[in-house]
């Protein structure tokens with residue numbers, strides 16, 4: 001790995017404190033950082049290198065640390081004081097980075113700042129010559145939201161592209177850790193027995209659920225302008241859908257992988273404005289009880305406007321119009337203040353075609369399911385039917401769990417793996433612009449319809465599994481939501 005200089009815009013903010021610096025520290029402890037990597041914090045506070053190091057020391061010390069390793073890590077840190085609204089600060093930054101031999105000319109610019117400032121900062125970097133790759137590479141890292149809808153995503157991208165080309169931009173999606181993506185890929189493509197079944201002939205439907213028991217946690221200001229569809233479905237859940245539905249890529253390099261994901265997104269049947277109600281459902285949590293404690297409704301959370309119709313729950317039914325998946329419904333669902341926090345992909349198979357057991361006590365044969373639980377634990381479970389013990393011909397569901405189910409692993413933090421990939425220049429886990437753009441195209445008609453229908457929104461009690469009415473998206477009566485691994489199927 002080449003030496004580089006890791007510049008953090010927003011070095012005094014929450015993301016830098018709770019994610020970026022702890023991840024860099026742990027990578028250093030694990031011996032994964034290049035020896036000449038330096039971290040330059042950019043901030044408008046008048047901090048010295050020494051003061052910034054003391055700050056970072058206190059941030060890191062909130063968890064158990066090895067003091068010798070921390071002292072060594074802190075030597076990598078420097079602080080540059082500047083205001084990002086002032087062009088002059090960027091001239092100063094350029095002179096600072098290029099004037100001293102201690103900084104590698106390979107530069108990473110991490111935008112730990114408000115998305116409203118992404119375009120301004122990339123513009124100034126371009127203007128002072130810091131996006132230009134002469135003498136070293138330059139990489140720009142941004143976090144979602146990548147726009148607010150298709151139009152704003154296009155304009156943000158056009159703005160970034162004035163100074164940075166696609167190969168220099170890393171769009172982070174920290175929701176899917178590297179391990180999870182690799183698990184899905186290995187499960188799908190390293191098991192030959194699955195491939196013949198993984199299509200419309202055998203699969204009845206697919207559900208992708210991300211549930212959270214938390215509410216807006218002091219971020220209501222941001223959340224109320226976003227809502228569940230933008231915050232989770234447009235980004236994270238559509239990413240998961242592409243991994244479950246895509247064709248095997250030619251190899252695991254970034255472009256092959258992302259090409260296949262884009263093909264899935266492009267094949268999603270557009271939701272016509274007049275069909276939004278048949279394909280999408282939204283709701284907002286009302287007061288209820290979560291984990292035995294009473295929880296206020298969304299409208300009573302601090303910072304939420306009294307007349308808000310922002311959805312805290314969204315469900316979407318999508319069809320992928322390709323050879324493999326035509327007419328198989330994919331149900332995507334997410335919500336805040338639900339009973340439990342969990343992420344799971346549930347794949348339901350069809351019923352066997354022959355009613356062999358018609359004359360027996362097996363009155364209704366249950367279908368097979370494959371459940372891929374992603375958070376908080378990785379687990380893969382197969383539900384099959386076996387004969388119950390005894391003289392009678394009865395069936396029961398048995399579960400085959402992959403051996404690591406339920407084991408709490410000390411998982412690699414998503415940021416550690418992602419930061420290492422940025423340093424290494426590996427784009428595979430980062431979103432290419434066409435992925436972002438096609439994902440916006442999927443949800444845009446729903447966003448438009450919901451933003452114009454502002455008189456009414458369904459509610460659900462906090463701590464429940466969401467509104468009953470969301471079942472209306474299901475295309476058949478024998479389909480219903482699976483919530484957690486433990487819960488029995490119908």
Ligand SMILES: NC(=O)c1ccc[n+]([C@@H]2O[C@H](COP(=O)([O-])OP(=O)(O)OC[C@H]3O[C@@H](n4cnc5c(N)ncnc54)[C@H](OP(=O)(O)O)[C@@H]3O)[C@@H](O)[C@H]2O)c1
Pocket residue numbers: 009010011012013014015016018042043044045082083084085111112113114115143144145
């Ligand atoms: N926090 C998280 O867990 C998290 C998770 C995922 C994604 N993100 C994303 O990460 C980004 C940052 O979020 P955050 O939670 O870290 O926000 P934050 O705590 O509000 O931090 C914003 C940072 O921007 C700096 N800043 C603002 N205006 C500036 C200016 N004019 N000149 C120089 N610096 C300026 C602030 O400096 P001051 O300290 O001087 O105000 C602060 O360091 C956002 O895009 C967010 O969506 C955050």
